[in-house]
Amino acid sequence: EIVMTQSPATLSVSPGERVTLSCRASQSIDSNLAWYQQRPGQAPRLLIHGASTRATGIPARFSGSGSGTEFTLTISSLQSEDFAVYYCQQYINWYTFGQGTKLEIK
Amino acid sequence: EVQLVESGGGLVQPGGSLRLSCEVSGFSFINYWMSWVRQAPDKGLEWVANIKDDGSEKNYVDSVKGRFTISRDNAKNSLYLEMNSLRTEDTAIYYCARRGALADYWGQGTLVTVSS
Numbered sequence: 001e002i003v004m005t006q007s008p009a010t011l012s013v014s015p016g017e018r019v020t021l022s023c024r025a026s027q028s029i030d031s032n033l034a035w036y037q038q039r040p041g042q043a044p045r046l047l048i049h050g051a052s053t054r055a056t057g058i059p060a061r062f063s064g065s066g067s068g069t070e071f072t073l074t075i076s077s078l079q080s081e082d083f084a085v086y087y088c089q090q091y092i093n094w095y096t097f098g099q100g101t102k103l104e105i106k
Numbered sequence: 107e108v109q110l111v112e113s114g115g116g117l118v119q120p121g122g123s124l125r126l127s128c129e130v131s132g133f134s135f136i137n138y139w140m141s142w143v144r145q146a147p148d149k150g151l152e153w154v155a156n157i158k159d160d161g162s163e164k165n166y167v168d169s170v171k172g173r174f175t176i177s178r179d180n181a182k183n184s185l186y187l188e189m190n191s192l193r194t195e196d197t198a199i200y201y202c203a204r205r206g207a208l209a210d211y212w213g214q215g216t217l218v219t220v221s222s
Contacts, residue, residue, distance in 0.1 A: 034208050036151075043201055043212035044143075044151065055210060087151055091207040094167070095153040 002026050002090050006098035012106040015078050021101045023071040023088035032092035035064055035073045038100075039084045047086075048073065078103070108132040108211045110202045115216030122192050122220070128185040128202030128213055135183040136160075139206030142176060142187045144198035145215075152198075155187065156206040165206075170196075192220045 003026040013019050023033070031051040036044040046055040048064035051071055061076040075082055083105055088098040114126040126142070141156040155166045155176040164176050175188040185202055197220045203209035 036209075043214055044209070045212070046208060046210045049208050089151070094165075095207060097151040097153075099150050 002029065002093050002096055004088055004090055004096055004098035006086075006088055006101045008101060009099070010102045010104060012104050013078055014106045015080060017078050019075050019078060019103065021073045021086055021103075023066075023073070023098050025069045025071075025090055028068045029090045029092045031067045032090055033064075033066070033071050034089045034091065035062075036087045036089065036097075037082075037084050038087065039081075044087065108204070110204065110211060110213035112200065112202050112213045112216040115200065115218045117219045117221065118192055119222050120192060120194055120220055123188070123190045124192065124218060126187040126189070126200055126202075126216055126218070130183050130185070130202075130204070133204070133211075135178075136180045138204055140178060140185045141203045141206055141209060142185075143201045143203050143209060143212075144196075144218075145201070146195075146198045149198075154200070157185070158206070189218070192218075194220050196220050 005024045007022045033051045035048040038044040047058050052064045063074045065072050083103050085100045085102045087100050109131045112128045118124050142154040144154050145151050157164045157176045161178050173191045177186045199215040199217050201215045202213040204211040
């Protein structure tokens with residue numbers, strides 16, 4: 001099983017700041033990586049697929065990068081609605097998620 | 107508008123069974139793989155199963171193989187998850203999701219609680 005590890009577990013940031021979340025795969029997954037956002041009480045929402053392609057309707061402040069085993073999700077200027085939990089997911093060998101990074105208001 | 111609406115969750119004893127349903131609208135169901143993804147209380151996400159657009163291929167996470175069965179009825183735009191021999195560790199919100207590897211649309215989920 002491919003294990004996905006996200007860091008940090010929690011990040012305290014202020015609105016307007018730029019933030020970078022990390023995701024590491026236990027083996028190479030090429031660019032078969034997605035990012036999801038989950039707000040409290042809601043279902044997850046697909047943000048990024050193919051490591052760097054924004055899903056339909058996702059604002060340009062969200063960007064993804066990386067390949068192989070190291071990936072990042074960057075939010076260029078945090079809005080109030082961005083405080084949520086973010087999960088990465090690999091889809092090269094079955095489908096496994098990281099444990100999530102929670103963005104909280106500083 | 108794409109919509110996925112799950113139903114069928116509830117409280118069940120260990121060893122019991124439950125059947126979840128997901129009714130979809132707003133897209134051509136017959137053209138998409140579909141999936142079930144679950145989330146234990148205050149935990150992360152786990153892909154449970156997926157099924158090909160015509161139902162000819164089904165895949166499961168190891169922990170549910172032999173106990174859960176995914177199926178679909180393309181005439182009714184509906185996805186199902188038959189769950190047998192339920193365990194306490196199956197307690198979770200079960201989400202229906204469009205596509206087989208990338209979940210681009212999700213339902214709001216249905217809660218399954220396995221407890222005596």
